[in-house]
Amino acid sequence: MTQALYSRTRSTETEPVEKAGGGGGGGAAMRVIVPLQGVVQGRGGLVLGSIIPCALFYFLQFYLKRHRKGTDDQSNSNSSGQNPTARSELPGLRRNLSRGLPSPRSPRGPVSVSGRVNWIMKGADSPYYVGLRRATEDPYDELSNPNGVIQLGLAENKLSLDLVKHWLAENAEQSILRKGKELSISRIATYQPFDGLMELKVAVAGFMSQVMEKAVSFNPLQVVLTAGATPAIEILSFCLADAGNAFLVPTPYYPSLDRDIKWRTGVEIIHVPCRSAGNFNLSIAALDRAFDQAKKRGLKVRGILISNPSNPVGNLLSRDTLYSLLDFAREKNIHIVSNELLAGSTHGNEEFMSMAELLHLDDLDRKRVHIVYGLSKDLSLTGFRVGVIYSHNEEVLAAAKKLARFSSISAPTQCLLISMLSDAKFVQTLISISRERLQRMYAQFVAGLKKLGIECIKSSGGFYCWADMSGLIRSYSEKGELELWDKLLNIGKVNVTPGSSCHCIEPGWFGFCLTTLTEKDIPIVMDRIQKVSETCKLNR
């Protein structure tokens, strides 16, 4: 029916043009005009004359909307407008299906799982995950497995584990079992607030401002704790966007973000390409272009997701960029999610500036900024699974607190962390020592690569070197890049992250995570890379 209406609308619209062209075909088209003209001139003409075209236009809109929704079916939008149509379409289909249902005697094939699971399982693992798996199955060890794969793909910080270990050995029992001197088992065994103990929120807020060198103070009441930064990002996506909406994300971005955001929420990611010519810095013009393109595709953009220090490139967003981002978000009335997971892991001279520093501004702006943090990078406690949502938006906080029931932190871990983070001396030592070690590792690694003729982007934070190996790839394309990645993994036995896994727009860039190494591993890594690069040069 809508189809018919649609074609009628179309002919109404095109008719006059034909007429103006040369009245030849007018006879056939007249039929369409007649009812409208007749109606307008007659009685009550005004009402009908406006209602008919309105209705036609409305159906056209409706038709277009349905047509568009049909194509991206995995984004099962729950917008109320769409539901009745979906319902009215289904009965016929349902009846057929039910007839096909097995009678008790003839069990039909296996019971089906949900469509979204099929979608999750269908996507082949990207090289990022393939490499991670290879490196876990056959890990390099200096003594026991010298031919194993060296892991440079997992953003994990092992540089300061000795300090953490030392602290745990001394304090674990005390901090889990006792509050002060008193034994308190009910503190860890019973139900606790899903969004984290208040004491831990206070400790985390303190730690965050310590990491950010006291430039900002964080209010513990605006903190929601989750079991890792991954669920923190997912919960924010659930809170800020509906299925079928989109976030703008500057590329290259870290590979698992696709899983974190898209899998269960049905939110889409719109890439905002950054280029090597601009040192992979974000430009507002590119953001604007991506926004307009998304809108043309009919996607509603609900926010920008940035990582600062950026992961994997490692550069910091300047004060100016942060302000223009905020302006942009204000102009478009969208959110900003700032992932500051690496805030304490800076190694350059440049100073890190948190999005939170801008928020003394007006209320509307504060409500659109949300910060994600976690203890897995700066405190190198990945296994503890502690993530943080920090927001000024009360509604988002209230919703996130309720959603934390699906991902809360185990109470013994919380108690352990309360004591650890409250131990100011330990925290201060840990931060400064790990920063120093990171700095040294970074300098050595970059120098090593440079000797092989591989240049890295100048970066100031994070665990990665973002290296330009486009000189070594056979064809300047994703295919060439993946060939080199494959060679590095299988011949060189080094697992690195190819730029294409991070959706980098230029081929030939690779991320090397250097914090899982010790200093004496660096020559071995360089040696292996050199071998691969020599075969590459020979093949040319």
Add this chain to the structure above:
Amino acid sequence: MRLVVPLQGVVQGRGGLIFGSLIPCALFYFLQLYLKRHRSPNSQSNPPSPSASTQNLAEMSRTSSRSNLLSRGSIGPVRISSLATSICKPNESPYYIGLDKASEDPYDRIGNPDGVIQLGLSENRLCFDLIEKWMLENLNDSIRGREGGDLSISGIASYQPLDGTMELKMAMAGFLSRIMGGAVSFEPSQIVLTAGATPAIETLCFCLADHGNAFLVPTPYYPGFDRDMRWRTGVELIPVHCRSTDNFVLSISALDQAFNQTRKHGTKIRGILLSNPANPVGNLLSREMLCDLLDFAREKNIHIISDEIFAGSIYGNEEFVSIADVVDSEDFDKSRVHIVYGLSKDLSLPGFRVGMIYSFNENVLAAARKLTRFSSISAPTQRLLVSMLSDTRFIEEYMVTNKKRIRNMRDLFVAGLEGLGIRCADSSAGLYCWADMSKLIPSYGEKGELELWDKLLNVAKINMTPGSACHCIEPGWFRCCFTTLDKEDIPVVMERIRKVADTRTSRS
């Protein structure tokens, strides 16, 4: 007449058709836009003043471009998702209101004797002494790892498998079959561990059903299911009513009826969600009933999720039968059976947030493993539990003592209620009893039930879960959890209930 003129004039003139349709179309379109914009901020807490929106509307028709409008900015607060909008409001269900109230002003015999007594939270505090003793003896060793050395620190601090370490899965499998009396053995590779049973249920829901699909759930059911199953997955729960005349035992005919009715509405049913032992009633599903359910599921080609989180908290003489036992011993299609378990109830460690999915379906397991990235258990906790669950002597002692203490508490509590003329449904498991207080409600209906609940909470200062929060079809039933109490508290509770009962009888 003034309004008629432009349109009529335009229609009769050249190009009249275009304008004649465009103008009303545009007006209608803007009206729609206006309504839409006007509606959405309204559902948030701070609607913009109407004058501002009319101003925007005027602006809009002049420029007639949406992007222009947006770039002008200052259009009120930034929008949040519809999910967040619907859940950020304060709790409405009496279940959560009561829980909040009781945690704000908790009863304490000495510190706060006028506080609210918590009978709404199914938490077991009867055996904390045993756990405390174990922790004191073993905590240090278990966290550090027995060998010490480098291996053990990176085992806690660095990335672990998101679906749980193999050691803990093995320990859990052993613990589970011990709890079920050794009748079933569980395969560690079919276990996926999550941060609590809540995410375990949600993850299964994501794996088994799509947005708009439904699960059949026998009522009365645990009030949290409404959040766990529905919020983020968009799945619906269809109640299948059980009645007091059958002692709230599920009947297949009721299930069939609900199935057919739902299908008529055009909703696709993907499974049945059972809790066995049932929460809040506390009865068990018999082996025959489980077989019937499996037949039903095969006939309709749907899944079964069996929430067996109270499997070890049995105090009756009836024997608990896990659905895993039934599919093992008879020839049923295993791939549609999924079990949810957790350590919050039987080991009384809800603060640890440890849940698990046990499934026979490879696809579901693979997907669930991937989804655990959103809810994995912290490594120190995992390590602690590996030692605790592997300490068979401790577990054996704990289980025997725990069952005995639950039974004692239950006997005392039920006897107390009977003294007030309140009868409980027959039950053999759980940390609660399901009490018929319909004699105390002022009117036989949900309203009357909630009035009584309110009186209990605000006058008598006792938080119980009303049946309506569990979607019970008969008014007047209440769930009381007794495992958070001390024996000395029981007379206090009974005294408080008696006062409410007396005001009722004196009035009538």
